[in-house]
Structure formats: C-alpha cells, structure tokens
Amino acid sequence: MVFTISEHVNRDLNGISFTEAMKMAKFGKFQYFLILISGLFIGSTFFETMGINYVLPVAECDLGITSKSQYGLISGIWFAGIILTSHSWGFLSDAYGRKKMLMIASLSAFVASVLSSLAINLWQMMLFRLINGLCISGATSIVFAYLGEFLNDKNRSRSMMAASVIFGGCCLILPVLAWLIINQKWSFVIPIIQVTYKPWRFFLIVSGSLSLICGLSLFFLPESPKFTFSQGDEQRTLKILSKIYKINTGDNNYSVHKLKPNEEFGETGKGKNVFSQMGQQTSALFSNYTRSIIIVSVMQFGIYFVCNGMLLFFPHILNQTSKFLDENANATDTHICEIVETTIRVQREQQALQVEQICIDELAISAYYYTMILESCYVTGFLLISWMVNYTGRLVIFSFLFFTTSICGFTINYVGTTVGVYLYVWLLACGMNYTLLSTVTYDLFPTNLRSLAMSLSLMCGRLGSLVGGNIAGYLLEQYCDLTFTLSGVVLFCSGILTFLIPNIMKMK
16 A cells, blocks of 8 residues: 555544554464464364264263253253353453453363363263353354454455364364264273263363363464454554564554544443443344344354254264164165154163163264264365355355255155265255354444344354254154254245345345
8 A cells, every 4th residue: 555745644643544554454474373263263162062962972871861852951051051141251352352251261161171071970061061151152252253353344254254164174173083082992980089081071171172272372362453442542452453564564664653533432341330331232232233133143043053953963863873774784765763763762662671771882983974074064165155255245155055954954854864864964064154144243233242243143043052952852752854844944934034134235
C-alpha cells in the first residue's frame, strides 16, 4: 500500500481504521500458526466427543454399564456441562478476553480428562465428564471468535475452513490412536485408589492431551487485537499489531501509530456489574439480531442432533455389525437396524436368564476402518470447502451437505448392510456444516456480541447433541428404523432454514 506525503501526515494525526491497520500487519506466518492452533482446539473437542465413544463398549463391565441408554447418560451429562456454561464463557470472553478464557478452559478440561480415566463406576464417570464439559465449553465457543479477529474479510472464511482441515487431520489420527491403545491387553492395579488401570483409561488421557497442548500454546500468542480495540486500549492494540507485523515480515518498523475510533472502540467492559453486563449483552443480542441468532441456533441444534447424537453409537453399531457378518457370512442383505435389534434381543434374553454379562476388551478392526473413512470425508470435505467457498458461496455448500445427508437418513433402512454402513458414514458428514455455520455466525454479529452469539448458538448445538444422543439411545432399542428417519427429517429442515439466513446469497 503506497501513501503520498500528505496522506502520511493525515494518517499520523487522525489515525487509520482498525481494518486498514490489520491489513498493514500482513497475512503470514503468524496467521498460519494461529490457524494450526485453532484447528487443534476444535480437534480437542472432537477427541473428547469421539474418544468416549470408543471407550464405552470396552468399559461396560468396569463401569457397570448394563444398557445402551446409559451411553446417552454419559454423553448427555458431558453436553449438559457445555450447555450450562456456554453463555457464561461467551460473556467472559467478550468481557475479559479471548486468550485468557481459552487458557483456563483448555487446561481445566485436561485435568477433568485425567480424572475421568480413574472412574470406577458409571456415576463417577458421569461426574468427571460433567466437569470436562463445563470446562471445554469455553474452548469450543471462543476459538473461532479468537481466530477470526486476527483476519480480514478477504481471508477469514478460507482461514476458518483451513483450521477445519487441521481439525480433520486430528480426526484421522484419533481412530489410529484408539486402535493402537484400546486393543492392547495389559492392565495393572493402582494400589492407593484400587483402580485396575487398562488401555481404555490411558486412551482417555491421550484424548484429553490435545487440550493441554492447546492451552500451553497460548502462552506464545497475544490477545485478540480486535478485543483490545473494543476495550478502548489503543496502545495495547498497536503493540499486538506491531508484533504480528514483525513475525510476518521480519521488520520492526510497523508504520501505524494511531487508530481511528469507530462504533466498537471502547464498547466492551463499560459496566462493572458482571450480571448486569451479561443481561445487557444478551438483551442487545436478542433485540437487535433476533432473526439471525434464532436461525443459526436452530441450525446448530439440527447439525449436532444428528452428527453427535448418532456418532455416539457409531463404533458400537459397527462393532456389532462386523461380529454379526462374521457369524452370518451370507447376511449382507440384512439391514443395519435388523442387526441392532437382533443384538439387543439376544442381550435381553441373556439378562432374563441371568447369564453373566459378556465383557469385551477390544473393538473389531472394521469399527476403526469405517471411522477412518468418516474422518477422511471430513478432511477432504474441509479442503474442498475452503477452496470452493469464495467461488460458490456458502449457500450452495450448505444445500449440498444438508440435503444429501438427509437423503442418507431416509434411505439407510432400505439397503443392505454394506451400502447402509457407507450411508451411515455420509449421514454423519453433516458435521462439516458446523464450521461453515461458524463463519456465518462470525459475520452476522459485531465484536462486542460475537463470542456471546457463538456461545449461545453452540449451546443450542450441544443441546441438540444431548437430546439426539438420548433419543437415539432410546429409539435404537425400541424403534431403530425411526432413529435414522428422524435424522433425515432434522437435516432436511435445517437445509430449508439455510435459505433464511440474512444476506446468505452475498456471503462467500
């Protein structure tokens, strides 16, 4: 960018806009590192969500689990923790800073993961998973606001999708780690607490370690400059921008020395009463952006209802399907729900006859194989979306993902096992819409309400996970076919809502 002498003088006297100052700090090595860390943050949430799904089938006897509906309890209590604190984390982030809250949330979540690995029964596991949910809620709801505020309008959507590619890479690693760790045969007793330590317990710590890595990495990153600007701290904002410029260019001479105030300057943190501020922000959000917050919240509910609700039972269903096909080689035309219902019926007959519960300590290889396919879909999908979004716009991508995945939900009950499993995989790929919806949410709300809006919409998403997981747990035992049909209906309705997002036709 080239300025005349008069423009330089005027710029030094009156300052330039924050947007121009961000552009002059350049896009480079700093943003690349931040994209990596943001992707790992999203991945840490997936590790916690999916990690427990691998653990539950092999930990049933150790935790005293006797029903698949109890899977929903363990998963649901975790999502309940997220729901309970989503509002608070969003407000605290808007009031006291993105970086500080991200550090507290991620490091606390790791401690909770360590405690979860020591649980000796269902109720202890539920308690520790609740604590983990209370903590990790902050990381999931804040990270996109943090990342987005280091980017300009031109590269924000692509950068957020690039972070999702990193997340996709984490997703690919998890089933490999699960296979390497959970299927081991070792065990030992910890005398002090009388816990028999098995591979699944160690796997829970490994699943939580990504939160530790993310939390420690923040010691090397600054606070969001847009947040400090909204606080009215011009000098701190300039210092952060100067640091970004130096990392990106290697040059110490950042030429901006004054910023021009706008409507967001000094907007954050005017009040002193925490609860009063929270109430005012929430009221401002719903009174000024009613349509936007309702639509994105309902869409998040739909995405998580299917993605996380049905994901909870993914390893278990695949494990049961694999065993059934091994025992019935000619049953490839059998529907997935027929296998699920047959397995549950046999378990109930065994319980009625008071047959000792059969304990498993490893999962079939096919459970990991199909999970790898699912995660490969995520990685490929995020790569394609990050490349396509600036050309096609978001509406086209939303429509394709919502409507194709909904078709899978409607048709899975009418095809054989092999095709059904692949349809199940693509059904869960609806989760790719989560990141794209987060970029939309970012653009719809101002800085002083952005984290709160993201937190509230994600809270609705987590509520969808809680509801979806428990409904799926109930329906799979009673009306398996309806489970997949309901998923199709939810995704179809979410696809329709996409067309109602404000300015969606112009968003890229």
